[in-house]
Amino acid sequence: MAKLCAAGIQLREQIDDDYPDRDRKSDGWIADARHLAKASSDHIPVDGIVRALDIDADLSAHKEEAYALVEKIRKCAKRGDKRIKYIIFDGKIMSSTLNWKRRKYRGPNPHKSHFHISFTTLGDNDGKWFDLEGDTNERTQIDGGKLGEDIRSGGPSDLPSSRARCKCDCECRSSISLA
Numbered sequence: 001m002a003k004l005c006a007a008g009i010q011l012r013e014q015i016d017d018d019y020p021d022r023d024r025k026s027d028g029w030i031a032d033a034r035h036l037a038k039a040s041s042d043h044i045p046v047d048g049i050v051r052a053l054d055i056d057a058d059l060s061a062h063k064e065e066a067y068a069l070v071e072k073i074r075k076c077a078k079r080g081d082k083r084i085k086y087i088i089f090d091g092k093i094m095s096s097t098l099n100w101k102r103r104k105y106r107g108p109n110p111h112k113s114h115f116h117i118s119f120t121t122l123g124d125n126d127g128k129w130f131d132l133e134g135d136t137n138e139r140t141q142i143d144g145g146k147l148g149e150d151i152r153s154g155g156p157s158d159l160p161s162s163r164a165r166c167k168c169d170c171e172c173r174s175s176i177s178l179a
């Protein structure tokens, strides 16, 4: 059975911790079977690993909060967390191209109801804590750098694969749904 990469599990855990009441309707990670045959997408498992995560933009907080969270993830990537490959939200894509500058996203789905995060192969087994606030040094002093380990999930077994299919039309899905 396919599983979400360790980095994806960790990032989702951190978001769940920060926004326990968030709406998860537009969450997703694995492409459903119908979509596996065609197209390429980080939602399609490669060697049993899915390297993409969708997070519902409704965080049950102020509407701007989703932008703030995406911005934290973007800055974390820009600071050098190479597990993050790219992010798409609200008509913009952010990647190492142009040093994580926001660029116009030209896919058919502008990603307004959720944001998409793709991970590199570096995140396959690396589930260390994401330094979203940019305060690694402080935390290292306080917690001996072991944070992150404490809040990892038990593994992919708690992921309801049948219901957690990707609802987005990231690059991958566009060609499928038109087929």
Ligand SMILES: [Zn+2]
Binding pocket: 043, 052, 053, 054, 115, 116, 117, 166, 168, 169, 170
């Ligand atoms: Zn997606």
